[in-house]
Amino acid sequence: MPTTAFHPHDHSHCVQDALASADRLCQASGARLTPLRRRVLELVWNSHKPLGAYELLDRLTAEGHKPAPPTVYRxxxxxxxxxxxxRIASRNAFVGCSHPGAVHSGYFLLCECCGNAEEMADNRALVSAVEKAVATAGFIVHSQTLELTGICRHCSKTGHAHV
Ligand SMILES: [Zn+2]
Ligand SMILES: [Zn+2]
Ligand SMILES: [Zn+2]
Structure with a gap:
């Protein structure tokens, strides 16, 4: 599987796929994907760069939504x-899940150069190593996100930032 976030690509497909998956998953689970929630998801998917809550508020306000901050946080x-x-804690920002609906942990590669975040899809060895260590500690995990920062293949090759 190619690492799409770190390669120039037609991002409109990413957005379309993400929204279609969200519609499908929420329909199946009975969760209410209201127009605002759907728009928030679409804005988060605007790029592969994690988006902060304030940035999100600014964009919604610019569109004339004028939502109260608690509404956006909700x-x-x-x-x-x-x-x-x-949620990408190190940037206090949010990024769309690239494989929603599948049981997985959020393990991310974060490029300091282009700012993009790539969710590691093939991380089974890593997940099982973490599970083993956690079981040894007798700890019950509710959520986990792993953030690895550095320079992506594309940026190290071109030597400068891209979008
Ligand atoms: Zn994309
Ligand atoms: Zn994910
Ligand atoms: Zn990069």
């Missing part, structure tokens, strides 16, 4: 609960 909470987005 929408983000909802998207997190539905596992449609992940």
């Amino acid at each position: 929408a983000l909470e909802f998207l997190l609960e539905q596992k449609l987005v992940h």
Whole structure:
């Protein structure tokens, strides 16, 4: 599987896929994907760069939504609960989940150069190593996000930032 976030690609497909998956998953689970929640998800998916809550508010305000901050936080909470987005703690920002609906942990590669975040899809060895260590500690995990920062293949090759 190619690492799409770190390669120039037709991002409109990513957005379309993400929204279609969200519609399908919420329909199946009975979760209410309201127009605002859906728009928030679409804005988070605007790029592969994690988006902060304030940035999100600014964009919604610019569109004439004028939502109260708690409404936006609740929408983000909802998207997190539905596992449609992940929270990137080191940037205090949110990024769309690239494989929603599948049981997985959010393990991310974060490029300091282009700012993009790529969710590691093939991380089974890593997940089982973590599970083993956690079981040894007798700890019950509710959520986990792993953030690895550095330079992506594309940026190290071109030597400068791209979008
Ligand atoms: Zn994309
Ligand atoms: Zn994910
Ligand atoms: Zn990069």
